[in-house]
Amino acid sequence: MHRKLRMGMVGGGLDAFIGAVHRRAAGFDGEIELVCGCFSSSPDKSKATGHALYLPEDRVYSSFQEMIEKEKALPEGERMDFLSIVTPNHMHFPPAKLALENGFHVMCDKPMTLNLAEAKELAAIVEKSGLVFGLTHNYTGYPMVKEARDMVRNGKLGKIRKVVVEYPQGWLSKDEEHNDYKQAIWRTDPARSGAAGCMGDIGTHAENLAEYVTGLKIDELCADLTAFVPGRQLDDDGNVLLRFDNGAKGVLHASQVANGEENSLKIYVWGELGGLEWHQMEPNTLKYKTQEGQRIIRPNVGTLSASASAHWRLPAGHPEGFFEAFANLYRNFAYAVKAHMEGREADPLYDFPKAADGVRGLAFIDTVIASSQDDSTKWTKFVE
Amino acid sequence: MHRKLRMGMVGGGLDAFIGAVHRRAAGFDGEIELVCGCFSSSPDKSKATGHALYLPEDRVYSSFQEMIEKEKALPEGERMDFLSIVTPNHMHFPPAKLALENGFHVMCDKPMTLNLAEAKELAAIVEKSGLVFGLTHNYTGYPMVKEARDMVRNGKLGKIRKVVVEYPQGWLSKDEEHNDYKQAIWRTDPARSGAAGCMGDIGTHAENLAEYVTGLKIDELCADLTAFVPGRQLDDDGNVLLRFDNGAKGVLHASQVANGEENSLKIYVWGELGGLEWHQMEPNTLKYKTQEGQRIIRPNVGTLSASASAHWRLPAGHPEGFFEAFANLYRNFAYAVKAHMEGREADPLYDFPKAADGVRGLAFIDTVIASSQDDSTKWTKFVE
């Protein structure tokens, strides 16, 4: 099969932030082209978006059901090969299920579903379908995150003792959901966002990053979530003590009311032999510290892991950022889809988050909510 | 005209670095699609590249002459709208001239031509053609560079007194041109690179950045260029004293033998009222200093200039880098081409480097070479 993969999209109208990210990320490496979409629950908005994206009118749909039905009727090579889902959380499960059941691969925004039950059901559907399912926990797409994971795997840090992952943002410091701010409105609405606010939106990224880099699983936790802004229905801040399955301890804290912070995801991992530090806002620098000193690890400088090396595109000192990390997920997903189409195994070098990660994300949300609501229990088991 | 612009490319075979950058940058905002190319002087390599890019075979050409002739014969809307030139320096002028003379707009890598005479001739051809010509001095595409320029323009720094621009790289610290390293070979070959090595490849970026941010012109300079690596034909390092047309003084230094440096372009501008500092390797931070203190200016935080705001795509703290800055040039070029097609004036908010910048770049190269070769003259006038 020698052609670009053909992508359909649900969600991502012109005023949505994440839809445009997905489109740029998908197209970045020349392996995927957008061929159709249902960009809004409003048919007019969907049409306007399709027009702005230079799509033919007959490939812009009024509902994801219509899209899946009509695309399925098109010949292979013309119809979409996979569906990208970029709607608010409550609208992940229905199109994902329908797409998979109709033979379309799926790339889905995170958290995977509205709740854990849906997540498990979707994981089962993926499993049954045999199709490729990707989840955009995009921060694991950064090459220096790959390098960190590789260093832990190869024992450079020794047994891991402590993990601190933090994710302060400040954009919800005020009552933005009553300011007609679309991004704020749905993220603070339990019906569309799920049981958690900050913990669902960014806490799950932190959880995913910590488990990805360390290869450990959170075993139990103790959470204290807060809704600081008066009238807010969901948490906008949370602090969590972590215990991992190897005996390591940790802290996860995230906030959307950390006033003045941008998108300051950071992770620190310390093991018996050394430590690592990575900041999302300076993503091309990985700090590796031992009692002998500190090394600054940077893309394309010296010899790095095969994994990291497979995820940058430029010479040293040419900064790659958020879009490129996101694009790594799409490219790797595309490779997996192509392998599927050609009956090959996908190359594990080109990894990306999958349904199992999504289930853990929803389990994390459930566990922190349960822990935070129960002031009589110190440690709550993390159960998928 | 409601469609993507159609781009042809000359140069940019699979093993070239900058061709892939241009392609990703061009496609980034969904305004441009690659439709044809002559990717190598070797027809086989050109075909292989076209194939890898999923181009139809009949749109992959063996020479730029063939491409321009055959594309011109295609109907509007099918044929390429503009030509992107990503060959080594000596092969900028011929395709640019032919394209312009056949009615195609041109986007060209820098330096614009092999020498100043060609540059002036090309500028005249552009002028005469009335077509759109862009030059990829990509570092001016960063939003924080736009903000810096805007702050200078608006008098935040007062009269400019001093400018320091520095560009150390280390990748040519050894004799790479004899290691079968393609990027090194042509850049150190006068026949393909021109009279200058380091000064042409990156010194011109520094010169362009300094003049862009300050709005000043270099009036005279004093240069000391060196070829440190034995056997190297062109300078791999240079230090230059600058005098600007408003009386400001400055320093420009660039190197490709600054061992261990990645791509560390920085600029400092100081005026009567304050100073600015910007580093390409942390491009989303602009430091603004006065005697009252220092402000950190970042994309999408607080209120920034219209110019900066028009050149980022993401919320605060989501790093955009080299590709995005490069994409800004292509998007702005696309807007200008569309305006031209529709008979409108282009919006100056969406600026990009043009032929005049290219002429100054070649004049800079000529002047530093002349200055460096003449140890009896302290100040050499910068003459276009």
Place this chain on the structure above:
Amino acid sequence: MHRKLRMGMVGGGLDAFIGAVHRRAAGFDGEIELVCGCFSSSPDKSKATGHALYLPEDRVYSSFQEMIEKEKALPEGERMDFLSIVTPNHMHFPPAKLALENGFHVMCDKPMTLNLAEAKELAAIVEKSGLVFGLTHNYTGYPMVKEARDMVRNGKLGKIRKVVVEYPQGWLSKDEEHNDYKQAIWRTDPARSGAAGCMGDIGTHAENLAEYVTGLKIDELCADLTAFVPGRQLDDDGNVLLRFDNGAKGVLHASQVANGEENSLKIYVWGELGGLEWHQMEPNTLKYKTQEGQRIIRPNVGTLSASASAHWRLPAGHPEGFFEAFANLYRNFAYAVKAHMEGREADPLYDFPKAADGVRGLAFIDTVIASSQDDSTKWTKFVE
């Protein structure tokens, strides 16, 4: 009274780290001179230290009891004015008590005593004596910490919502206490260090810093302490959720097994209007962030608080560090002693930690130990 204050010292033999810090800090501003000491429980070591410090032999003592008795017998102006206590924790209370009861002011290393009962008793003795008592929670001596406190007090951050204080060190990553490493041996020995290891040694600094900067009190907490190094008797790592008396939430984590970390105390404070960030390893930079942007606050740049301004000594850009912050405590203590001698009120601009801070430090230790040992209780009240 126009003369330098005269200081005696207990502890601080030649091989001790903190004794030399106290001596340099005390002498730094020319207000204090060392006149006598009992530098070790070994009379020979004490003598050798006194000799190295150029003290007369008759002012070097074999026990703190002897020192206090003999110094008391000297005439005012010749005898020591105050006692500096720099012994391991279990030897803070006895000399402090004896000194105060004999009319000597006291400057004491932290934590104030071995346990909370002693701390309360000592605080009562101080109160009864009417003498000046200082405690070297030295990190509050940095001018940028003063500035941070002042900004919070003046409402620049609005109501405080979240505090994160972290203190990773790595120097005890291995079993140093069995390597004949004196600093490690006593700090991991409950008989000399008290009930806590890491939490007593550095956790109390973090607690003190958080309460100092915010003006808030920890109300309850949930702790998870660990001794990671096999055979270690005291915690070498701890993670703590905090709840403050105004409803703010927080996290405190500290470690001495964060391999590769030096002395990386940091604090983040976020309120309704903005946030602050300060790192001890870059102590001359205070970051102030709001949704309008970030300001970098530095000593002697622009207009800062009277409090900060009273605690630096150099023009902008001349870095002051750990010794200078420590010296601020001694200078302020000296001012208070002089005021006492002259029957004046001390100027609150020149503040320093006192017995009440010491009581809170021990209460913190007790509370985190109790919380950590009780896995059935989530929140443990912080009770002095």
Place this chain on the structure above:
Amino acid sequence: MHRKLRMGMVGGGLDAFIGAVHRRAAGFDGEIELVCGCFSSSPDKSKATGHALYLPEDRVYSSFQEMIEKEKALPEGERMDFLSIVTPNHMHFPPAKLALENGFHVMCDKPMTLNLAEAKELAAIVEKSGLVFGLTHNYTGYPMVKEARDMVRNGKLGKIRKVVVEYPQGWLSKDEEHNDYKQAIWRTDPARSGAAGCMGDIGTHAENLAEYVTGLKIDELCADLTAFVPGRQLDDDGNVLLRFDNGAKGVLHASQVANGEENSLKIYVWGELGGLEWHQMEPNTLKYKTQEGQRIIRPNVGTLSASASAHWRLPAGHPEGFFEAFANLYRNFAYAVKAHMEGREADPLYDFPKAADGVRGLAFIDTVIASSQDDSTKWTKFVE
């Protein structure tokens, strides 16, 4: 000889900045005590300063001549052992000469004298006297600068190719000398400061640092000095191309009108094998870069040179700054004086700048002035 060295001081009245620095630096390590001084040309101010410093009245003098005469008459062990000179530049030579001719060692602020002729004469007097002479080019007192020098010496960088040293300050951006600002007034007055302003005050520090770290000598240079502030008599900014005696090239630029800059001395050194970077405002970090990656070198972390290790006092992560670097010079000077008194060779591990450095400093000033004034000569030889 077992006692503290006894220091006299000329200059350093209460309102002077650098006198207090010298006093704190001298006393820092407990090896030196201030015993007498002539702190001002005004006898009243001198007395007031002596009083504030708790000196006995009979050791506070009205002139340096009186001080030298009367101190000389005191018995050894009571009289001062050496003279510290902290006056404006024009008053360095006279007291230095007189002190040396009367058998007193001398520690002198920089630049050593008002002009090169004086410098050479003073160097000859030092030579003849056999006494110890130190010069406070304090930036070479930082341990990471020692480490940098050691790395260059040991060939870690290979042959040096390029040196960039920069020293921007902003405190003279306005016409401060007409604002009754004492520090500004004498520094901009040729009669007290010498032929150069910025180049004498801080340019010489940059020159000294570059030669110290690299072990190279400047062979010729090309300078462009400017007095930007209207009415200013001396340069407040300068840019200089450098050529070193081994063929290395370089840039030195310094400014006191770099608005918003604090005291931002930086040095970059690149050799055939790697590069170094050091910033005075973050003095405890030395960056070592090669094509294999970057190492962060920090005091007391891992294994460093004997030279660096001899110049810090604290565990890792406890920042030492300007005072401590300055104190290193005094301590090393004290060691040399003690060795002299005891008839021993001084240990070269404890190095400090000497008269030869002072001569080079004045020669640098002469050379940049000459170069800058002659627009017809490109390269001016650096002649001592």
